[in-house]
Amino acid sequence: xxxxxxxxxxxxxxxxxxxxxxxxxxxxxxxxxxxxxxxxxxxxxxxxxxxxxxxxxxxxxxxxxxxxxxxxxxxxxxxxxxxxxxxxxxxxxxxxxxxxxxxxxxxxxxxxxxxxxxxxxxxxxxxxxxxxxxxxxxxxxxxxxxxxxxxxxxxxxxxxxxxxxxxxxxxxxxxxxxxxxxxxxxxxxxxxxxxxxxxxxxxxxxxxxxxxxxxxxxxxxxxxxxx
Numbered sequence: 001x002x003x004x005x006x007x008x009x010x011x012x013x014x015x016x017x018x019x020x021x022x023x024x025x026x027x028x029x030x031x032x033x034x035x036x037x038x039x040x041x042x043x044x045x046x047x048x049x050x051x052x053x054x055x056x057x058x059x060x061x062x063x064x065x066x067x068x069x070x071x072x073x074x075x076x077x078x079x080x081x082x083x084x085x086x087x088x089x090x091x092x093x094x095x096x097x098x099x100x101x102x103x104x105x106x107x108x109x110x111x112x113x114x115x116x117x118x119x120x121x122x123x124x125x126x127x128x129x130x131x132x133x134x135x136x137x138x139x140x141x142x143x144x145x146x147x148x149x150x151x152x153x154x155x156x157x158x159x160x161x162x163x164x165x166x167x168x169x170x171x172x173x174x175x176x177x178x179x180x181x182x183x184x185x186x187x188x189x190x191x192x193x194x195x196x197x198x199x200x201x202x203x204x205x206x207x208x209x210x211x212x213x214x215x216x217x218x219x220x221x222x223x224x225x226x227x
Contacts, residue, residue: 094198094205094216102209103221107189108172110210114165116156118173119190119221122147126177126185132156133172140166147177147187170211190220 109116122128125148132141140160154173158166177185193210206213 094200094207097195097207097216097219097222098198099195101192101194101223102207102219103190103192103223104209104214104218105188105220106191106212106214106218107174108170108212109191110193110212111156111158111166111168111171112210113168114158116158116171117192118154118156119151119192120147120154120175120187121151121190122149122177122185122187124149124179124185126179126187128175128177128187130154130173130175133174134166135169135171140171151190153192192223 103119107118109118116132120128120130125146127144128147129144130142131139134140141156142161156171156173158168160166173189175187175189177187179185191210191212193212195207195209197208199206199208199213204215204217206215207219
């Protein structure tokens with residue numbers, strides 16, 4: 001069955017618009033100042049004392065300094081263009097992730113339809129203790145089991161240790177692990193989910209996934225490509 005991708009509304013990035021407007025103002029101002037500078041310089045040359053003409057070194061220095069300012073303005077314009085291109089690339093990348101399943105660094109996942117999923121990564125085989133905390137801060141579930149080196153998925157069905165079915169919401173997982181030799185083993189958590197929408201008014205664009213928002217640089221893995 002075909003996957004239906006939710007529509008994404010694209011809007012103009014206000015930061016890019018403001019940057020372009022500022023660049024245009026700067027360019028107009030420098031052009032006006034340069035014209036005024038040339039007029040003053042020409043007037044000075046016309047009215048200088050023939051017996052005591054203007055120092056050529058000073059004249060050259062003034063031209064060089066003003067040319068340097070003009071060059072700096074052009075450099076700023078070029079940098080603004082590069083930033084705009086980078087933002088466009090980020091937008092394109094973000095749009096391609098709508099409908100894709102991704103893993104982001106974090107330990108808070110949404111419990112929906114009786115399922116919450118995390119991805120655990122251990123540096124070596126160990127025994128891990130996993131604790132799931134409810135939004136209120138109360139421990140909803142805890143368990144101890146073996147983990148292997150690398151990535152593995154931990155799925156919680158929303159049932160607490162006392163057999164109670166916990167309501168939908170955002171639950172936080174913490175995990176500690178101990179190796180066979182009794183040494184503490186680092187274990188990290190990622191959250192997997194499907195990207196439902198993208199907010200293009202933010203810089204960089206913000207992805208919405210499982211009731212949480214993330215930026216593109218927080219994505220650790222793309223589990224399945226968007227369709």
